[in-house]
Amino acid sequence: MTDHPTPDALEQFILGQLSTAETREIAFHLLNGCPHCQQATSTLWEPADSFEDPTILDVICQEEDEASADGYDAVLDRVFDKVAATEAAFAAQRFQAGALLAELVQVPAERQHLLVTNSQRFRSRALCDLLVEESHETGFQDPRRAVELASLALLLVDRLTAADCGGEDVHESLRARVWAQLGNAHRIHSNLNEAEEALAVAQELLAAGGVSLFDRARVLALLASLRRAQEQFAEALRLFDRVAGIYKKLGQWNLMGRTLLQKSLVCGEAGDIEAEMSLLRRALDLIDPQNDPRLFLAARHNLIHALNESGRSREAFALLFHSRPLYLKMGDRMNLLKLRWVEGLVAAGLHRHDQAEAAFREVREAYAGLGLDYDAALASLDLAGIYVAQGRTADLLRVTEETVAVFQSRSTHREALAAVLALCGAARQEEAGAGLVRQVSEFLKRARNNPNLQFSANP
Amino acid sequence: MSALDQPQVEASLEILLRDVQPRLKVLFARYRIPPQDTEDIVQQALLALIYQRQAIRDPVAWMMGTIRNKCLLYWREQRRKLYDAVDAAVLEFMAEPTAPDQEEADLRRDLTHAIEQLPERCRSLLSLRYSQGYEAPELAERMGYSPSSINKITTRCLAALTRHLVASGILCEENRS
Numbered sequence: 294m295t296d297h298p299t300p301d302a303l304e305q306f307i308l309g310q311l312s313t314a315e316t317r318e319i320a321f322h323l324l325n326g327c328p329h330c331q332q333a334t335s336t337l338w339e340p341a342d343s344f345e346d347p348t349i350l351d352v353i354c355q356e357e358d359e360a361s362a363d364g365y366d367a368v369l370d371r372v373f374d375k376v377a378a379t380e381a382a383f384a385a386q387r388f389q390a391g392a393l394l395a396e397l398v399q400v401p402a403e404r405q406h407l408l409v410t411n412s413q414r415f416r417s418r419a420l421c422d423l424l425v426e427e428s429h430e431t432g433f434q435d436p437r438r439a440v441e442l443a444s445l446a447l448l449l450v451d452r453l454t455a456a457d458c459g460g461e462d463v464h465e466s467l468r469a470r471v472w473a474q475l476g477n478a479h480r481i482h483s484n485l486n487e488a489e490e491a492l493a494v495a496q497e498l499l500a501a502g503g504v505s506l507f508d509r510a511r512v513l514a515l516l517a518s519l520r521r522a523q524e525q526f527a528e529a530l531r532l533f534d535r536v537a538g539i540y541k542k543l544g545q546w547n548l549m550g551r552t553l554l555q556k557s558l559v560c561g562e563a564g565d566i567e568a569e570m571s572l573l574r575r576a577l578d579l580i581d582p583q584n585d586p587r588l589f590l591a592a593r594h595n596l597i598h599a600l601n602e603s604g605r606s607r608e609a610f611a612l613l614f615h616s617r618p619l620y621l622k623m624g625d626r627m628n629l630l631k632l633r634w635v636e637g638l639v640a641a642g643l644h645r646h647d648q649a650e651a652a653f654r655e656v657r658e659a660y661a662g663l664g665l666d667y668d669a670a671l672a673s674l675d676l677a678g679i680y681v682a683q684g685r686t687a688d689l690l691r692v693t694e695e696t697v698a699v700f701q702s703r704s705t706h707r708e709a710l711a712a713v714l715a716l717c718g719a720a721r722q723e724e725a726g727a728g729l730v731r732q733v734s735e736f737l738k739r740a741r742n743n744p745n746l747q748f749s750a751n752p
Numbered sequence: 753m754s755a756l757d758q759p760q761v762e763a764s765l766e767i768l769l770r771d772v773q774p775r776l777k778v779l780f781a782r783y784r785i786p787p788q789d790t791e792d793i794v795q796q797a798l799l800a801l802i803y804q805r806q807a808i809r810d811p812v813a814w815m816m817g818t819i820r821n822k823c824l825l826y827w828r829e830q831r832r833k834l835y836d837a838v839d840a841a842v843l844e845f846m847a848e849p850t851a852p853d854q855e856e857a858d859l860r861r862d863l864t865h866a867i868e869q870l871p872e873r874c875r876s877l878l879s880l881r882y883s884q885g886y887e888a889p890e891l892a893e894r895m896g897y898s899p900s901s902i903n904k905i906t907t908r909c910l911a912a913l914t915r916h917l918v919a920s921g922i923l924c925e926e927n928r929s
Binding site: 306308310314316337367369371377380418460463505508511543544545546547585 | 765776803806809813831837866
């Protein structure tokens with residue numbers, strides 16, 4: 294080839310838009326080492342190389358960008374008009390989906406399946422979204438219902454087409470989210486095998502590549518929670534890092550803060566309390582207390598807890614003092630109970646045993662009154678710790694026997710009962726020390742959502 | 753969401769779009785995405801935003817991050833097309849049965865020379881591919897790679913060759929510095 298390719302041809306070459314014959318012609322022209330054309334192609338190529346490092350982009354001249362950006366107006370205006378119309382339609386669909394969900398939850402499970410399977414009315418992407426959200430919200434309050442809702446969402450998503458969802462990628466993203474939520478609901482319901490199977494399907498969908506970045510983060514976060522429940526802490530930490538990386542990329546600082554909070558829980562369970570506190574501090578910097586006061590308070594609460602656990606009870610006390618208005622602002626019963634409980638823990642850390650005992654008694658009775666026996670048992674163990682510290686063996690035996698009786702009457706899972714029985718046995722022999730109380734308490738916290746854990750007391 | 757919320761959502765979407773438009777233009781210009789190719793990118797991102805509005809905390813940051821990522825994917829896809837096109841062109845040229853004339857002989861020599869500039873792994877792989885006509889499974893076996901990874905490695909080598917073709921000016925500068 295003696296003539297140079299045109300600038301347009303070179304650009305199309307770089308974009309891979311030419312036929313094989315045309316590509317060959319330009320490739321061999323470049324192979325000849327034509328300095329003129331190599332200069333042109335390297336200019337076209339170079340910016341894309343710097344894309345992997347977005348900071349390099351910031352040094353590119355802003356005026357140059359703006360001058361060359363005018364060609365986009367027509368396209369953006371056209372898309373915005375189209376999307377505004379879709380937005381209105383979607384809002385209407387979502388409103389209808391709310392009514393469909395209300396209708397669905399009023400009928401028995403078999404009828405629900407029939408409606409979702411056979412009725413055209415229920416074939417709605419917005420309904421599928423709502424089922425996933427509802428399953429997530431229901432989570433810990435009613436794990437069985439959360440599984441049922443996610444199963445309905447799965448039934449529905451398999452009947453939706455790409456056209457129903459607004460595209461193949463959107464359908465794949467929704468499908469991945471449904472499978473991940475089903476896995477999450479199973480995890481909360483303590484069916485770890487079923488959780489693993491469902492999340493394995495979600496992972497396959499991620500690997501196929503059609504799932505959006507945001508949904509990828511949401512799926513990976515649920516997978517990380519499963520790994521945490523399975524006590525695969527290293528893998529859970531790695532996954533939370535990936536999730537945090539995606540949220541960082543998407544500028545979702547609040548969600549990144551939430552992810553760091555979740556990651557801190559893994560560190561805490563793995564026994565790395567310094568890492569836990571460091572992550573909680575970073576999370577608190579990212580979470581917006583105005584937009585998400587509950588999440589902010591949860592991070593503060595955990596930090597107070599971690600400071601106290603690590604022996605820095607004075608710091609915990611100071612942070613608790615500054616955080617009290619946040620608990621009171623929330624004002625709900627559960628947050629006020631959390632406040633009272635952590636007040637007891639910090640008082641115990643400061644050896645103010647009378648204050649701690651009063652707080653733990655109050656918390657225990659409040660949880661028992663609400664029928665939350667597991668929480669009442671955990672408060673009882675904190676009370677037991679005070680009795681051990683004060684050498685009150687009779688009170689210790691009484692509180693452990695009461696806890697055993699509650700667990701037996703409520704058919705609490707076997708290993709939790711075994712742990713409390715071990716403590717009760719030691720109390721009878723007057724051999725229960727602070728170490729055993731702590732071990733049982735830690736075990737009950739870990740076993741709460743994982744009844745497959747086995748208790749063994751370490752000497 | 754109640755029906756009463758709807759106008760408010762529409763209004764907020766309009767404000768968001770107005771706010772984000774100048775920044776999107778700059779972003780596309782920086783990434784040198786041809787205007788005709790931006791339509792799909794923006795539409796997909798905006799629809800995802802609408803569908804997931806409840807879960808997204810900072811819509812503008814989300815939009816910018818999502819579109820930046822889509823721009824990267826766009827270029828990755830374009831580059832992959834280019835590597836495939838260069839590969840197909842070279843394979844077709846090398847497979848031509850006729851005896852090469854002077855010009856073709858020069859091209860073969862230039863190609864060999866270009867391949868010699870690449871890292872060792874790519875030199876071996878591309879020489880086997882172009883001179884001996886090895887297919888992916890044979891390449892994997894011969895070079896000791898797993899069948900699942902050979903395509904990825906071949907793509908990296910094609911990327912190195914293509915980069916050498918189109919950006920040798922940059923490479924010369926880099927080597928000099």
